[in-house]
Amino acid sequence: MIKTKEIFEILSRGGFICQDSARTENKRLYDYMEEHFEEYKAYYQGIGFVLEQGNGYFHFSREESRAELARRLTTLGVWIDRLDFVKTFHGGFTAGCRFTPSAITEAIAADVELKEKARRLYEGQRSVKAAVDQLMDDLLKAGFIELENEFEQRYRVTSAFHFLEDLVEMLTITEEEENETVK
Amino acid sequence: MNAFRDIDALLLAITREKPIIRFLFTGRKAPSLRQEEALENFLGRDERRLGLLLEHGVVRLSDDFLVLEDTYLRFFEEVLEVNEEINVASVKQHIDALCENIDLWLTAGTEVQKGRFMAEVVRILRNIGLSTQRNVIDLKRNIDSTYKNERDYALKRKRLEQLDVKREDIALLVKEAERVMGERPAGFFGDVAGEVKLQLTEAYHNLLELDRQIIRYLNKIEAEQKLVEKVRRVKYLKDQLVWERQTDVLFMLQTHRPAFLEKRPKYGCLPSLEAVTGSADGLAALKEAHAALRHPALKQKTVGLPLTAADLSRTPAVRDELSTWELRSAFLGSSQDLMSFIEGYRFSAAVAPENRLNLFCRIASEYPEDLRIGPELAESANYCYPLIYAR
Numbered sequence: 001m002i003k004t005k006e007i008f009e010i011l012s013r014g015g016f017i018c019q020d021s022a023r024t025e026n027k028r029l030y031d032y033m034e035e036h037f038e039e040y041k042a043y044y045q046g047i048g049f050v051l052e053q054g055n056g057y058f059h060f061s062r063e064e065s066r067a068e069l070a071r072r073l074t075t076l077g078v079w080i081d082r083l084d085f086v087k088t089f090h091g092g093f094t095a096g097c098r099f100t101p102s103a104i105t106e107a108i109a110a111d112v113e114l115k116e117k118a119r120r121l122y123e124g125q126r127s128v129k130a131a132v133d134q135l136m137d138d139l140l141k142a143g144f145i146e147l148e149n150e151f152e153q154r155y156r157v158t159s160a161f162h163f164l165e166d167l168v169e170m171l172t173i174t175e176e177e178e179n180e181t182v183k
Numbered sequence: 184m185n186a187f188r189d190i191d192a193l194l195l196a197i198t199r200e201k202p203i204i205r206f207l208f209t210g211r212k213a214p215s216l217r218q219e220e221a222l223e224n225f226l227g228r229d230e231r232r233l234g235l236l237l238e239h240g241v242v243r244l245s246d247d248f249l250v251l252e253d254t255y256l257r258f259f260e261e262v263l264e265v266n267e268e269i270n271v272a273s274v275k276q277h278i279d280a281l282c283e284n285i286d287l288w289l290t291a292g293t294e295v296q297k298g299r300f301m302a303e304v305v306r307i308l309r310n311i312g313l314s315t316q317r318n319v320i321d322l323k324r325n326i327d328s329t330y331k332n333e334r335d336y337a338l339k340r341k342r343l344e345q346l347d348v349k350r351e352d353i354a355l356l357v358k359e360a361e362r363v364m365g366e367r368p369a370g371f372f373g374d375v376a377g378e379v380k381l382q383l384t385e386a387y388h389n390l391l392e393l394d395r396q397i398i399r400y401l402n403k404i405e406a407e408q409k410l411v412e413k414v415r416r417v418k419y420l421k422d423q424l425v426w427e428r429q430t431d432v433l434f435m436l437q438t439h440r441p442a443f444l445e446k447r448p449k450y451g452c453l454p455s456l457e458a459v460t461g462s463a464d465g466l467a468a469l470k471e472a473h474a475a476l477r478h479p480a481l482k483q484k485t486v487g488l489p490l491t492a493a494d495l496s497r498t499p500a501v502r503d504e505l506s507t508w509e510l511r512s513a514f515l516g517s518s519q520d521l522m523s524f525i526e527g528y529r530f531s532a533a534v535a536p537e538n539r540l541n542l543f544c545r546i547a548s549e550y551p552e553d554l555r556i557g558p559e560l561a562e563s564a565n566y567c568y569p570l571i572y573a574r
Contacts, residue, residue, distance in 0.1 A: 014443040
């Protein structure tokens with residue numbers, strides 16, 4: 001096993017190690033972890049972390065959660081808002097998708113629904129552009145997108161984005177709600 | 184409508200009107216060029232040039248906008264391989280023409296006639312091979328670009344389904360062409376038959392792959408759409424504050440505890456005693472910590488320079504300020520032009536000439552509604568300025 005410290009640094013802070021990362025170092029870690037998955041899993045199990053493999057990404061779970069349920073629920077809610085926003089922007093917004101922040105700003109200008117969602121995305125923001133910039137920053141920090149071309153300001157969605165989608169997929173909506181029409 | 188005399192005349196006209204043709208071609212998806220704009224920007228205000236293009240059917244008018252005539256549009260699109268329409272009909276025509284020419288060859292009496300029809304048959308066969316190949320390439324490009332670029336789910340789905348029908352049509356034609364060729368004995372069509380057969384087989388294999396591709400894409404957009412709907416539904420329930428009850432989100436969070444949803448942890452650790460006492464750096468750190476613990480106030484580092492005695496003095500500061508509003512009111516009552524007025528104005532304190540110029544600019548820009556800024560200019564020692572009078 002190599003680079004256990006680097007892997008721990010990334011994953012224990014809620015980060016992801018992706019298969020399709022533009023950063024060679026990250027990608028190399030992924031390949032290595034995939035090859036020695038069981039060893040790594042057993043290693044981190046010893047310090048209370050569960051190494052989990054998703055669709056093209058690795059992340060950590062805890063055996064015993066330190067954060068309260070309510071707090072995690074709030075965080076999840078915030079990310080549901082962001083996920084809903086980017087999916088409204090483009091239904092195909094998923095791993096591998098490329099986009100520029102200016103395309104989002106343009107789409108907001110042309111779509112009232114998107115504009116409304118952008119307005120509610122962050123409290124006390126000054127403008128739509130500020131909201132989009134903040135969103136880019138959050139997605140970037142979480143590792144869901146990477147800057148692919150600095151000159152064109154073009155971003156690419158990484159496999160880690162599957163994590164968010166998987167969380168939603170995991171949810172079951174009860175029958176009574178299924179029958180209601182949702183706006 | 185007139186036809187061009189010969190190819191030279193056609194090429195000449197196209198070369199001469201290159202700019203407008205290029206503009207119309209690049210903007211073919213959304214016509215935006217009006218007749219007057221075309222005359223102004225591309226045709227040097229020469230109505231005859233526009234007339235020539237219209238007469239020869241290179242361009243036509245569509246709802247006030249100029250657009251390229253279909254014949255040219257299709258020609259350019261096909262040659263440049265950017266066509267969205269896949270023309271299956273042309274292959275069908277080729278196959279019909281092939282059958283007709285074979286019949287003619289059978290009825291022809293002389294060798295010369297037979298030779299002529301055979302040449303035609305070979306030409307058509309080549310065309311069938313090439314057209315089919317082009318159609319397959321066009322189809323693949325269109326499938327990919329529809330999947331990647333179309334944002335509207337319903338449109339994307341419909342278009343992919345339409346392209347699937349096209350794929351079936353092309354596959355049918357390939358089979359038809361192979362059947363017609365198979366009806367004749369080997370060697371009937373000469374060397375060209377082998378070549379075309381190869382092209383057709385290759386095209387057919389590609390079509391099979393495209394079939395799988397379309398199914399994959401359709402499944403993918405179906406899944407994407409389902410996810411989008413689910414995200415919306417979950418978001419709706421969350422906004423309604425009922426998602427804890429109507430989804431199993433709490434159970435999910437109890438069973439799944441991703442580090443992602445937690446606060447980023449900070450890992451602090453204590454230094455080893457050996458390191459602290461056994462090294463110079465450790466000792467220095469220890470001293471610093473000791474001092475900080477003894478005088479907690481010292482920990483707060485001062486930022487910036489301390490305040491001076493002048494900053495703390497209680498005498499109020501006096502500064503001259505000019506009111507442009509008052510100056511404007513005085514100016515409105517005078518008959519001079521603004522610059523002469525300001526230059527001659529007796530201020531209660533001394534005002535330097537460059538500050539007077541500054542005042543001139545400020546009044547001119549702050550109260551334009553009260554001023555009449557004339558076209559006449561006047562010059563003074565250093566600058567040229569417009570004559571401004573009160574309205």
